[in-house]
Amino acid sequence: MRASLNIATLPRRRRWIDFLTRAVMALGAAAVAAVIVLMLAFLVQVAAPLFLPAAIAPSTELSLPAGHAKLLRVHPSGDAALRVDADGRISIFALSDGAQLQSRWLDATVVAAKPVFLANDLHAVLDSAQQLWLLQTVQRGGARRPSPELNILFGGRPIPVGAVIDYDLAQQADGTLKLALLSPTALQVRRLPAPFTTVAPSGGAQSHTLEDGAERVLFGPGGRWLFTLGGTGATVWSIAPRVGLQPFANTPLPGALPLHSATPLLGRQSLLIAGDGGVAQWSLSRAGGRPHLALVRTFPLAAAPRTMVAERQRKGFVVLDETHNLHLGHATSGRILAHRKGTVGMDAALALSPQADLLLALEPSGKLHRIPLLNAHPEVSWATLFSKVQYESYEEPAHIWQSAAAHTDFEPKFSLAPLLFGTLKAAFYAMLFAAPVAVMGAIYTACFMAPGMRRWVKPTIEMMAALPTVVLGFLAGLWLAPLIEANLAATAALFLLVPGGMLLFAGLWRRLGENFRKRCEGWQGLLAVAPMVGLAAAAIHLAPTIESAWFGGDLKAWLFAVHGIDYEQRNALVVGLAMGVAVIPLIFAIAEDAIHAVPPHLADASLALGATRWQTVTRVILLTASPGIFSALMIGLGRAVGETMIVLMATGNTPITDFSIFQGMRTLAANIAVELPESEVGGTHYRLLYLTALLLFAMTFAFNTAGDLVRERLRMRFGSL
Amino acid sequence: MLQTPIADAAQICLRVRGLTVAYAEEPALQGISLDIPRHQVTAFIGPSGCGKTTLLRSFNRMNELIEDARTEGVIELEGCNIFQAGVDPAQLRRQVGMVFQRPNPFPKSIYDNVAYGLRIQSSSSRAANLDQEVESALRRAALWDEVADRLDAPALTLSGGQQQRLVIARAIAVKPAVLLLDEPASALDPISTLKIEQLIHQLKSNYTIIIVTHNMQQAARVSDFTAFLNAGRLVEYGPAEAVFTNPKERQTEDYITGRRG
Numbered sequence: 001m002r003a004s005l006n007i008a009t010l011p012r013r014r015r016w017i018d019f020l021t022r023a024v025m026a027l028g029a030a031a032v033a034a035v036i037v038l039m040l041a042f043l044v045q046v047a048a049p050l051f052l053p054a055a056i057a058p059s060t061e062l063s064l065p066a067g068h069a070k071l072l073r074v075h076p077s078g079d080a081a082l083r084v085d086a087d088g089r090i091s092i093f094a095l096s097d098g099a100q101l102q103s104r105w106l107d108a109t110v111v112a113a114k115p116v117f118l119a120n121d122l123h124a125v126l127d128s129a130q131q132l133w134l135l136q137t138v139q140r141g142g143a144r145r146p147s148p149e150l151n152i153l154f155g156g157r158p159i160p161v162g163a164v165i166d167y168d169l170a171q172q173a174d175g176t177l178k179l180a181l182l183s184p185t186a187l188q189v190r191r192l193p194a195p196f197t198t199v200a201p202s203g204g205a206q207s208h209t210l211e212d213g214a215e216r217v218l219f220g221p222g223g224r225w226l227f228t229l230g231g232t233g234a235t236v237w238s239i240a241p242r243v244g245l246q247p248f249a250n251t252p253l254p255g256a257l258p259l260h261s262a263t264p265l266l267g268r269q270s271l272l273i274a275g276d277g278g279v280a281q282w283s284l285s286r287a288g289g290r291p292h293l294a295l296v297r298t299f300p301l302a303a304a305p306r307t308m309v310a311e312r313q314r315k316g317f318v319v320l321d322e323t324h325n326l327h328l329g330h331a332t333s334g335r336i337l338a339h340r341k342g343t344v345g346m347d348a349a350l351a352l353s354p355q356a357d358l359l360l361a362l363e364p365s366g367k368l369h370r371i372p373l374l375n376a377h378p379e380v381s382w383a384t385l386f387s388k389v390q391y392e393s394y395e396e397p398a399h400i401w402q403s404a405a406a407h408t409d410f411e412p413k414f415s416l417a418p419l420l421f422g423t424l425k426a427a428f429y430a431m432l433f434a435a436p437v438a439v440m441g442a443i444y445t446a447c448f449m450a451p452g453m454r455r456w457v458k459p460t461i462e463m464m465a466a467l468p469t470v471v472l473g474f475l476a477g478l479w480l481a482p483l484i485e486a487n488l489a490a491t492a493a494l495f496l497l498v499p500g501g502m503l504l505f506a507g508l509w510r511r512l513g514e515n516f517r518k519r520c521e522g523w524q525g526l527l528a529v530a531p532m533v534g535l536a537a538a539a540i541h542l543a544p545t546i547e548s549a550w551f552g553g554d555l556k557a558w559l560f561a562v563h564g565i566d567y568e569q570r571n572a573l574v575v576g577l578a579m580g581v582a583v584i585p586l587i588f589a590i591a592e593d594a595i596h597a598v599p600p601h602l603a604d605a606s607l608a609l610g611a612t613r614w615q616t617v618t619r620v621i622l623l624t625a626s627p628g629i630f631s632a633l634m635i636g637l638g639r640a641v642g643e644t645m646i647v648l649m650a651t652g653n654t655p656i657t658d659f660s661i662f663q664g665m666r667t668l669a670a671n672i673a674v675e676l677p678e679s680e681v682g683g684t685h686y687r688l689l690y691l692t693a694l695l696l697f698a699m700t701f702a703f704n705t706a707g708d709l710v711r712e713r714l715r716m717r718f719g720s721l
Numbered sequence: 722m723l724q725t726p727i728a729d730a731a732q733i734c735l736r737v738r739g740l741t742v743a744y745a746e747e748p749a750l751q752g753i754s755l756d757i758p759r760h761q762v763t764a765f766i767g768p769s770g771c772g773k774t775t776l777l778r779s780f781n782r783m784n785e786l787i788e789d790a791r792t793e794g795v796i797e798l799e800g801c802n803i804f805q806a807g808v809d810p811a812q813l814r815r816q817v818g819m820v821f822q823r824p825n826p827f828p829k830s831i832y833d834n835v836a837y838g839l840r841i842q843s844s845s846s847r848a849a850n851l852d853q854e855v856e857s858a859l860r861r862a863a864l865w866d867e868v869a870d871r872l873d874a875p876a877l878t879l880s881g882g883q884q885q886r887l888v889i890a891r892a893i894a895v896k897p898a899v900l901l902l903d904e905p906a907s908a909l910d911p912i913s914t915l916k917i918e919q920l921i922h923q924l925k926s927n928y929t930i931i932i933v934t935h936n937m938q939q940a941a942r943v944s945d946f947t948a949f950l951n952a953g954r955l956v957e958y959g960p961a962e963a964v965f966t967n968p969k970e971r972q973t974e975d976y977i978t979g980r981r982g
């Protein structure tokens with residue numbers, strides 16, 4: 001009988017196991033890839049709207065009573081608008097259907113009407129009888145339909161103001177008002193009591209003569225400044241209580257005179273002034289010591305601007321030009337974001353909803369255009385993210401990250417440069433400390449250490465990788481940082497004395513008897529602990545002496561006095577040490593494996609040719625292990641770049657771009673951790689944080705990929721396996 | 722038991738006396754005593770694990786690198802005990818070159834492999850005629866013609882036979898007095914093996930060669946003297962023809978006729 005050869009099929013069981021293993025492996029790989037792709041897709045999906053182009057949508061029209069509107073303003077609730085007509089009619093209408101909700105008549109015709117600065121719902125109307133009426137619109141809660149109330153404050157009585165060219169009002173934090181009145185010969189500031197009282201307005205007044213022919217007066221930031229415009233230019237006035245009303249230098253406004261129109265931007269650090277070629281942004285600047293208005297940037301337009309309206313929560317604005325075109329712009333990002341060709345009459349009054357997602361344009365005929373604006377993230381452009389930007393009240397363009405401030409009218413500063421810089425700085429200092437220690441430790445452990453000692457050392461160091469970084473960060477921030485600050489000289493001495501001293505000991509070691517040296521072969525690392533501790537103790541002991549001898553008793557003060565080096569307690573040194581400790585086990589473990597994996601027959605070949613141990617290590621083993629050592633460093637770097645807890649706790653998280661080892665930084669990862677909880681979901685800041693997450697992802701991905709590519713090349717050249 | 726086929730003591734290059742090597746108290750060689758003649762080819766034969774490699778590695782003190790290896794006895798190179806204090810193993814290994822069983826070129830270029838031994842000696846005068854020395858070593862290893870036009874190519878791109886000749890070139894570039902070859906042809910095809918054997922013939926005039934081989938025919942072809950080891954002991958040592966045609970010991974006969982092993 002002859003056994004038949006079965007080479008066609010595998011036994012069922014083996015086939016089944018084969019299939020199962022392959023399926024499980026494929027599934028695992030696919031799941032990992034899918035998770036990464038999903039994560040990326042999620043980040044992209046959240047961040048992408050930042051770069052959607054803005055648009056002015058087609059309008060829908062409503063018919064309202066005809067009349068020349070002096071003021072059109074959407075109520076904070078967003079569903080009704082206040083309209084003050086030249087003929088003295090004041091009305092409130094619903095935005096949904098144009099239905100009139102409230103209406104009153106003043107006895108005289110209206111000359112001008114404007115909102116009160118820093119108040120939500122106050123408006124000041126100047127009539128032809130030279131009196132000022134203060135209007136308040138109050139939204140009663142709970143109603144399904146908008147039901148605003150229209151009150152005339154100060155007991156329904158107007159305030160006589162005399163012959164004025166222009167006026168402005170600002171409400172102070174205590175509710176009182178400041179009233180600025182511009183007459184042809186003088187500028188006057190009056191204080192009015194809080195408007196809800198029935199007390200007849202009276203109060204102190206300051207005034208200053210004026211002869212430059214100014215036509216407009218505007219309160220500046222916080223109501224503490226005044227701007228007058230027109231005539232020969234622009235003047236900034238101080239109205240500080242003690243100094244009184246004081247003019248600073250007069251700035252000419254090239255291209256903007258005679259004055260057509262001017263609109264303050266949110267916060268009133270800046271004014272938009274219409275000129276011949278478009279709109280210019282002028283900001284209050286203190287450069288050179290004297291506050292003045294300085295030209296920040298211009299927004300060129302093809303046709304002369306006619307009417308402008310500024311957003312109420314951002315530094316954006318809308319311009320209507322003489323060819324009936326609408327332009328949507330944003331000051332900080334320096335761009336006109338969107339245009340729309342002539343649908344709106346030139347004489348229309350403009351108003352923006354509080355969220356700036358709806359533009360109202362009311363023509364004298366009574367035709368109301370309701371124009372949706374798609375402009376969620378005007379602050380963000382590649383230029384604002386990565387180039388220097390001229391921010392309000394800064395002397396020059398700068399890279400700044402400042403996403404929130406105490407007051408709501410500040411200018412968000414979204415430059416990613418300081419965060420990228422901080423990330424790289426932290427990683428640099430960490431690697432500066434970790435890379436030599438880890439790689440040299442790996443070389444010693446793999447090539448020179450006695451196997452008996454290596455069996456203990458390697459797992460111990462690898463165990464360090466399991467140390468939670470929050471513990472490291474906590475120790476670094478709360479223990480190490482103050483310790484180093486208090487003992488800066490000792491720290492410096494440690495860094496110099498210990499490595500230097502160890503070299504000295506290594507020299508002495510060679511003079512010891514050969515027999516003794518042979519017996520300690522491989523255990524020198526352990527023996528080195530004693531001199532190391534001794535040197536450290538010596539460094540700490542000597543530091544105060546050195547400090548008082550050469551550095552005037554205080555190294556920190558000396559650094560500042562002599563070299564101008566500022567010392568921040570939580571600085572790059574602390575971060576470098578703490579993060580170094582976090583990445584050392586990682587780099588060590590991978591590098592040690594790579595070195596240890598170099599085939600012994602290569603070392604044998606080298607030794608058999610008469611090379612010393614050291615020559616063998618440097619010329620053969622490290623060379624062969626270089627791909628592995630390189631990828632160890634890259635993985636360490638990737639880890640340092642993405643590390644969060646340590647930088648979060650051990651730096652001051654100040655987003656500055658200063659490479660000094662004694663200054664802190666803010667990294668991308670720490671920034672996300674700090675700011676994400678307090679950012680409004682779906683807002684610009686929130687999406688921007690996701691963008692930084694994407695950036696972080698891209699960075700670590702780039703480091704890892706670059707590491708892999710270089711390692712592949714090295715492996716092709718030096719790999720022997 | 723001392724066996725020496727060499728009558729004239731002046732001809733002795735290496736003198737081994739009472740060499741015992743143990744790995745972790747497990748003896749691999751026991752009381753080996755023999756004399757190796759200068760400028761001759763001596764072959765070590767014997768079954769796997771009998772200690773041939775261990776004996777070979779004793780000549781250049783490579784066994785020291787193994788953590789738990791212990792060596793006793795004396796080996797004299799040209800009358801000087803290589804184990805005595807003050808002998809630098811690195812210096813010894815420049816005199817006693819070694820080619821390993823598996824070709825082990827460095828992951829460097831062909832040129833750098835051959836130049837390695839010269840460069841680590843770091844005398845600057847050598848650098849000037851490094852090219853010449855590399856060329857002459859490659860020529861003596863009968864590899865020059867095959868690699869002359871690609872000296873910068875990675876050594877690992879060479880074939881197994883070429884790699885083995887490369888490591889021989891690398892070993893002879895430093896001009897050792899003794900060349901140890903541990904089964905240099907065991908992994909090679911017949912043509913490469915032939916080349917290596919021819920090479921051994923040529924090198925004989927300048928080097929004392931000790932070769933370990935598994936291949937009886939090869940031992941018979943290339944060696945002048947043959948030593949048969951078994952289980953860590955030297956069984957028989959004598960001129961090659963004598964050992965192969967007329968072995969004195971029963972064990973030797975069994976082994977070379979294939980009755981054992």
Ligand SMILES: Nc1ncnc2c1ncn2[C@@H]1O[C@H](COP(=O)(O)OP(=O)(O)O)[C@@H](O)[C@H]1O
Nearest residue numbers: 744749767768769770771772773774775776787
């Ligand atoms: N590094 C080592 N550690 C422990 N035992 C070894 C080592 N190398 C060789 N041996 C043992 O020593 C004996 C001789 O080995 P070896 O000299 O390599 O024999 P051969 O080369 O003749 O095959 C064998 O029993 C082997 O197991």
Ligand SMILES: [Mg+2]
Nearest residue numbers: 773774775822
């Ligand atoms: Mg062997």
